[in-house]
Amino acid sequence: MKDCEIFSNLKAPCSSRLVVRMDGRNFSNLAYRLELEKPYDRIFVKIMTDACLDFFKEFAPGFIYIFSDEVNVLLDYLPFSGRVEKINSVFASFISSAFTRHLLNSKFCADLQDIKPISFDSRIIPLDNLGLVEYFKGRQNEAWRNCLNGYAYWTLRIKYGKEEAVQILDKREKQGLHELLYQNQIKITEVPSWQRRGIAIYREKIEIEGYNPIKDKKVTSQRFKPYLDCDLPIFSGDFFYSKKIIKE
Numbered sequence: 001m002k003d004c005e006i007f008s009n010l011k012a013p014c015s016s017r018l019v020v021r022m023d024g025r026n027f028s029n030l031a032y033r034l035e036l037e038k039p040y041d042r043i044f045v046k047i048m049t050d051a052c053l054d055f056f057k058e059f060a061p062g063f064i065y066i067f068s069d070e071v072n073v074l075l076d077y078l079p080f081s082g083r084v085e086k087i088n089s090v091f092a093s094f095i096s097s098a099f100t101r102h103l104l105n106s107k108f109c110a111d112l113q114d115i116k117p118i119s120f121d122s123r124i125i126p127l128d129n130l131g132l133v134e135y136f137k138g139r140q141n142e143a144w145r146n147c148l149n150g151y152a153y154w155t156l157r158i159k160y161g162k163e164e165a166v167q168i169l170d171k172r173e174k175q176g177l178h179e180l181l182y183q184n185q186i187k188i189t190e191v192p193s194w195q196r197r198g199i200a201i202y203r204e205k206i207e208i209e210g211y212n213p214i215k216d217k218k219v220t221s222q223r224f225k226p227y228l229d230c231d232l233p234i235f236s237g238d239f240f241y242s243k244k245i246i247k248e
């Protein structure tokens with residue numbers, strides 16, 4: 001029967017770095033059932049980032065980028081010998097469990113009777129250094145589109161039904177959306193940076209003061225701590241190289 005496990009030998013190439021992208025399954029329905037604030041719910045975002053901090057501590061990736069129900073993990077190493085089935089299944093189940101744990105500890109825990117078990121899908125994207133920068137720029141553009149559309153959609157929903165709002169959105173140019181929001185007192189370029197540009201987790205160097213009893217003097221040492229960055233710049237090569245997320 002082992003012969004039937006035909007995908008078990010499928011391996012990611014060891015010459016590239018890997019991004020694993022996970023996405024919450026049917027989270028539109030979850031948002032509806034939990035009555036999340038629209039377009040952004042701070043408690044939902046905290047549950048997502050807390051789950052990702054658990055992930056960061058467990059698997060020590062180089063970088064995590066989060067927006068909406070999407071988690072992008074950049075790995076510094078090849079886990080599970082690069083076995084695709086193993087990486088996808090372990091990572092997606094870990095993030096689903098971590099998310100569920102934080103959901104149960106949140107104010108939503110009283111409303112969970114009608115909630116189906118949480119799941120995330122997962123896919124692997126092998127990339128070289130140039131591809132990595134382009135990839136994360138692309139995901140950040142998607143976060144921005146998501147922000148613009150989210151605000152525009154929920155502004156339209158005040159006056160229009162679901163289908164009508166979608167139809168109006170489909171017809172409007174990007175500039176038209178800015179104007180629509182502006183007329184409704186929303187300056188989209190001034191909403192919090194984490195809504196426009198997403199959130200990241202990476203290692204930040206910190207200095208720790210200590211004491212060396214042999215030399216009888218104060219010493220400083222350097223440690224790396226996971227850092228939750230809610231005020232990201234627009235992604236560029238500079239960002240990834242200066243933070244040592246990508247090395248030359």
Ligand SMILES: Nc1nc2c(ncn2[C@@H]2O[C@H](COP(=O)(O)OP(=O)(O)OP(=O)(O)O)[C@@H](O)[C@H]2O)c(=O)[nH]1
Nearest residue numbers: 024025026027028031036037038039040041068069
């Ligand atoms: N109200 C609210 N909804 C959110 C928030 N973050 C994510 N969502 C919801 O999550 C959905 C994520 O989009 P998708 O991944 O395309 O939709 P999905 O329903 O998860 O569909 P699949 O991923 O294909 O299973 C959005 O459409 C929102 O409905 C939030 O902060 N507030």
Ligand SMILES: [Mg+2]
Nearest residue numbers: 023024025069
């Ligand atoms: Mg989803």
